Amino acid sequence: MLNTMKTDYSYTPSRIDPAQSQLLRAQINEFHAEYCAVLDTGDVELWPEFFTDDALYRITSRENAELNLPVGLVYAEGRDMMHDRAVAIARTQMFAPRHTLHLVTNVRIIDETDSGEIEAQANFLLVQTLIEGPSTVHLAGRYYDRFVRAQNHRLLLKERQVIHDTAILANDLVYPV
Amino acid sequence: MYQSQSVIGQTVGAKDAALADCVWPADGLNAIPDWVYTSQEVYDREMERIFHGDTWNFVALEAEIPKPGDYKRSYVGATPVVVTRAEDGSIHVFENRCAHRGAEFCRSSQGNANEFVCPYHQWSYDLKGNLQGIPFKRGVNKAGGMPRDFRNEDHGLRKLHVTAYHGVVFASYSDKVEPIEQYLTPEILEDFNVAFPGKPLKILGYYRNEVPCNWKMYHENLKDPYHATLLHSFLVVFGLLVAGNKSMMLADSTHGRHGIMGSAKTDDLYADVNPETKKEMRSFKDGMRLRDERFLNFVKEFDSPWSVTMQTVWPNLVVQREMNTLGVRQIVPNGPNSLIMNWIMFGYEDDTEEMTRHRLRQGNLMGPSGFLGLEDNEAMKFVQEGVRRSSSDINILKLDSGKVGTSESLISEAAIRAMYQYYRGVMEF
Numbered sequence: 242m243l244n245t246m247k248t249d250y251s252y253t254p255s256r257i258d259p260a261q262s263q264l265l266r267a268q269i270n271e272f273h274a275e276y277c278a279v280l281d282t283g284d285v286e287l288w289p290e291f292f293t294d295d296a297l298y299r300i301t302s303r304e305n306a307e308l309n310l311p312v313g314l315v316y317a318e319g320r321d322m323m324h325d326r327a328v329a330i331a332r333t334q335m336f337a338p339r340h341t342l343h344l345v346t347n348v349r350i351i352d353e354t355d356s357g358e359i360e361a362q363a364n365f366l367l368v369q370t371l372i373e374g375p376s377t378v379h380l381a382g383r384y385y386d387r388f389v390r391a392q393n394h395r396l397l398l399k400e401r402q403v404i405h406d407t408a409i410l411a412n413d414l415v416y417p418v
Numbered sequence: 419m420y421q422s423q424s425v426i427g428q429t430v431g432a433k434d435a436a437l438a439d440c441v442w443p444a445d446g447l448n449a450i451p452d453w454v455y456t457s458q459e460v461y462d463r464e465m466e467r468i469f470h471g472d473t474w475n476f477v478a479l480e481a482e483i484p485k486p487g488d489y490k491r492s493y494v495g496a497t498p499v500v501v502t503r504a505e506d507g508s509i510h511v512f513e514n515r516c517a518h519r520g521a522e523f524c525r526s527s528q529g530n531a532n533e534f535v536c537p538y539h540q541w542s543y544d545l546k547g548n549l550q551g552i553p554f555k556r557g558v559n560k561a562g563g564m565p566r567d568f569r570n571e572d573h574g575l576r577k578l579h580v581t582a583y584h585g586v587v588f589a590s591y592s593d594k595v596e597p598i599e600q601y602l603t604p605e606i607l608e609d610f611n612v613a614f615p616g617k618p619l620k621i622l623g624y625y626r627n628e629v630p631c632n633w634k635m636y637h638e639n640l641k642d643p644y645h646a647t648l649l650h651s652f653l654v655v656f657g658l659l660v661a662g663n664k665s666m667m668l669a670d671s672t673h674g675r676h677g678i679m680g681s682a683k684t685d686d687l688y689a690d691v692n693p694e695t696k697k698e699m700r701s702f703k704d705g706m707r708l709r710d711e712r713f714l715n716f717v718k719e720f721d722s723p724w725s726v727t728m729q730t731v732w733p734n735l736v737v738q739r740e741m742n743t744l745g746v747r748q749i750v751p752n753g754p755n756s757l758i759m760n761w762i763m764f765g766y767e768d769d770t771e772e773m774t775r776h777r778l779r780q781g782n783l784m785g786p787s788g789f790l791g792l793e794d795n796e797a798m799k800f801v802q803e804g805v806r807r808s809s810s811d812i813n814i815l816k817l818d819s820g821k822v823g824t825s826e827s828l829i830s831e832a833a834i835r836a837m838y839q840y841y842r843g844v845m846e847f
Binding site for chain 1 (some may be wrong): 625630710713779793797
C-alpha cells in the first residue's frame, strides 16, 4: 500500500480536548466555507491554493476505500498535478455547463499533533444542476482531511481523501469536490 | 438499476419503433437509423440474440476471485449473475435469482462464502449453483412440505457456460459459441495477450457510472478515431494522439464486431502539430504545458508497436491500455437509453510501488473524471438526447466511404460500418 495515503476509514473516536476541538472546528468550518465557495462559483483554478505543495488528493468510492484499493477518480500527488487538472478543466475540457453546490456538515476534529497537524473529517453533499436538468445529489460522502499550518498560520490541506458513498456516478464528475 | 438524470426522459413515439417498422435505410452502409438507439423492441431483441446469443460476455478478472469461496456480482447483458470460485478452484457463473421465488439473493459486490442462502425462505446453494437445502422440505408433523418427487438437482440456479483466458473470465448462455481464442480472432488475440500475458494481475480499484446512452454508442465511440483528434483536445495538445501520428483502426476480419484503436506516441513529450492540421482542429490550444509532467511518462513495458490501444470485444468488454494505465470496462445495457459502466483498473503483481503510483497518476486520463473519459461521456449523452427528441432520424456515416473494416486513416468510419454490417445480420435488419 502507498505510504502517505490514509488506508483506515473505520470509526475513530476523537482524541482531542473539547475546548481545543471547538476552537479548531470554527477554523476548519471557515476553511470548508471558502473552499466550497471557490468551487461553487466556478473558480476552479483557485482550488489548488488550498493545498500544500506535496499534498495528496484523491476522490474514490467507499467500495475502493473499504477494499483498500488505491485507485482514484481523481488522484493527484502534489499541488502541481492539481494545478494541471484545474487548468485542463477550465480551459480545454468539453462538458455541458453545470452548477455545483457543496454542503459540508458534521465536522469532527480527530486529533492534533504537537507540530500542529490536524486530523479531521466532515460529511458532504454535492448537488449538481444541469441546464434544463433537475438539481440532483450528485455525490454524497465524507472528507478525510489532514491540515497543516502555512507560515501565516493559514490552514492548508496536506491530504484530502474524498470518499463517496454514491455507488454509481451519474455520467461523470467534472469538477473537484 | 436506475437512471440518474430524469428530466429529459422522454423518447419521441416514432423513435421507439416497433420491430415491424424498423427498416434499414436504403444507403445501408452509409447511414444508421436513430431507432437502433431508442427502440425498446430493438433492445429486447439485442438482449436475446446478442447478449444471450452466441457470444462470450466478460464477467470478471480472476484476480478478483483468487481464493475458493470468493465471489462477485456481475452481469451478462442486463441480467444479474454471480461469479464464484468453488472449493476445487473452478469458476462458475449463475443467475442471481433464487430458483424458488426469484429473489436476487446475492447483495454484496464481492466477498467470500461457503454457500449462498436466499434470505427469503433460506433455500441454499453451493458455490457451483446447485440447490443444497430447503428448510422444512418434508413439512412439519407430517403435514406440508415438498412433493415426494421434488428433486433438488432439477432446481439449481440457472447456470451459464464459463471460460477463462489469461485471467479474464467470460460467460455465455450459448452452447454453440466457439472457444474463446477463436472467438477473439487472431488480430484481437495478439493485442489481448499484450495486456494479458497470463501473469498475475493486481486489482487497483473500481469506477462505476451510468452513461445515459445506448450501449452500442460506446462501441462506436471506440471505433471512431475521427472524434479522438477533435473532441479530446487534451490528447492533441499533449501529443498523445494527433491526426497524422502512426495509428490504426482495426476491425476483426472475421466478423467486424471486435476492434482495436491504436496509436504510437512519438518520443517528444508534446506534439508538434503542423499548421495545416492545426487549422482543422478548433479546440487546439498552442503552448499548453504541464507543471507536473510525470503523468505523461510512458514506461515501455510491453512488446507492441502501439503505446495506446483501446480494444472492443463484442458485446460487452473494453480493454484499455492507455500507455501505462490499464483497465477493463464492462458494458451493462440498462434499457435502450442507458448503460452502466463497470471499470476495473489493474496493474501486475510484480509492479514496484513506483509503477503502481505511475499507473494511478496516469489514471487521471481515464474513468468518469478522466481528461478523456468525461468528454466521451458528455458527447454520448448529447447524442442520445438528440436522437431521442429530434424529428430527423438518420446518422451519416460517409467518412472513408466504400470501405468496411480496418482503416489506416483516422479520418474514417469504416470500423463502425463493419460493426453495423455484422449487427444487421444477427438482428435481421
